[in-house]
Amino acid sequence: MPRGSKKKGPNLRDVSRAAGVSVATVSRVLNMPDVVNKDTRERVEAVIEKLGFVRSAAALAINSGRTRLLGALIPTLESDIFSLTVSSMEQTLVEHGFSLIVATTDDDPETEARKAKELVDVGVEGFFITGVTHDDAFYDLLRRTQVPALAISYFDESYHLPTVGYDNRLAAEIACVHLKALGHQRVAVIHGPLTGNDRNRARVDATHAALKEHSCWFFEEPISVAGGVAAAKRVMDQIGRVDAIFCMSDVMAFGVLHELHRAGKAVPGDVSVISIHNLPASEFTYPPLTTVDLPARQMGQRAAERLAQWVENDVRPTSLCLDMHLVERGSTAPFGGSKSSGWD
Amino acid sequence: MPRGSKKKGPNLRDVSRAAGVSVATVSRVLNMPDVVNKDTRERVEAVIEKLGFVRSAAALAINSGRTRLLGALIPTLESDIFSLTVSSMEQTLVEHGFSLIVATTDDDPETEARKAKELVDVGVEGFFITGVTHDDAFYDLLRRTQVPALAISYFDESYHLPTVGYDNRLAAEIACVHLKALGHQRVAVIHGPLTGNDRNRARVDATHAALKEHSCWFFEEPISVAGGVAAAKRVMDQIGRVDAIFCMSDVMAFGVLHELHRAGKAVPGDVSVISIHNLPASEFTYPPLTTVDLPARQMGQRAAERLAQWVENDVRPTSLCLDMHLVERGSTAPFGGSKSSGWD
DNA sequence: TCTGGCGATGTAACTGGTTACATAAGGTAT
């Protein structure tokens, strides 16, 4: 590896030489301009401009011990579910002077551990992680490096790391309570993969418990519109009539609504559809989706504030549980309303 | 700021002292383990483990002159439009050993310039930028720092930076050709804000030119589902009957479809709807959306490969124009098909 | 005139690693 090949720009000494001053003076021009004599300062500034000098981020970091870099380990960016959160995270973090490195894990703990290692290698001062299920290698990394990590999308005060999120069990319970209040008995539950995804796991478990007196069937499909379509097909094929379909995520509900419509089922006439998330598009499905609102943006903001504080002042934040509420729209109705077209 | 407050972990010298070897030996254990005597190596490794030593990213960077960090300056993450691209970028970049810092600009050149500066300050070795309209301060930064920058979402060989994207004018033309072939005369064009967004600007300009023999009306609203709803309302209120609605972005088309449905207009019976993007959800609207497919994931991947190569080997990539094609689904039909409900 | 204080600047030691070069020990061919 030829050393000279790296076309490195001018450095502090180059500037000091060209300006006829010492490195300390140049450094002062950059950091405490007011203590430098005006003439000297202007001369140095001119040289900096002429030479196109730029401070080395690495040298800055080595001295301050700070990189102002945080990492977000999130399952995916491929739907609004996390991109809203990441977006508000990033916006909040810039206000605190941090930059955000995004790494996707696909809900795989091993991938997460590997990427976490890479993030430490590039010098992040803190992590956002998703949920509370992680690889031992990851915990090991945290222990050794002492890098702060904050879990989002989940609230669990007993977890050994601070969490900023919502009670996923409660989210499912809120939806179930609504379905029960409407008098639905036969419920199809549609959820994403459970391995590695503890948010979904918690929702499904809570649903199981909440609907144990009811007839219910569980279907697993990928968390996507297409997954929702596939699940709806399976419901119609395998179960026939159900009173309601409960999706663990709005994106799946979008597919369910589409497929029901295509199959000529009326929503909510023939079947109610309820979901969890309240994405921006959920207001505009047909019919508009009844869903449990999870404050994704707020979560990003709060998590960002807390991690920033933690890294900055070395005070470990407490966990935070965000409010949820049911947004009742047109996709749910009482059982036995006006049934129309047939379910064989 | 008390210097001792920073609880810095053990460093190379600490390890060397504890292991009774020189710093060079410890460094060799880390970088070329095979040249170190087995016993020595194991002893050093044990000390490293015991002390919980982790290499300082900053020191590594200062020596190699590399940070393995790239920055993406994108307008927003708040819809699938860019999150798909960023997602595939990130996935491609890890294969090349880079990490990705995401910064959102809200299509504001000044914000972009400011965040670009911050990214340089944390040490990125390259940028992804969106489109070809940027602030002078940004160009100035590029010139001075010589940091490679690659523009996405746009193809323009005459631009002074490499571009990886599609021909936005052509995208609009493809849609217009389709509308003309179907015999539509009265077209409402719905687009997002044009200031700072040259992708939209190019599409709108091309539409103007392509439909100059036709009756057409332009409506500007935010690029969101809600924006599409608002635009559709305005179209119905202000224009009355139109043959077709052309949206510059699928997310707006989602809103348009919703609002038309709500207002009792049949698509494509009363009005055809066509758009640009082909998001994953566009296959599952009702009716499924006819749209010009922009290869978002492919763009992310190709752009990532090229910027990685550029940074790695210092060879400036050429621009790349990605293929587009019309995806004909159910939301468009020939003019004068089966008109149903009334447009006053 | 001597001393004190202040403003402006320089010197050199740091930060935490890498690495060119030097050194020392041990083995082997001559």
Added chain:
DNA sequence: ATACCTTATGTAACCAGTTACATCGCCAGA
């Protein structure tokens, strides 16, 4: 026995900044 090579390790200079401390000139007060 000598020269020579290999292997293993150490020393110290380097990367590009920051900063504690030293220095210098100058002016005011004693």
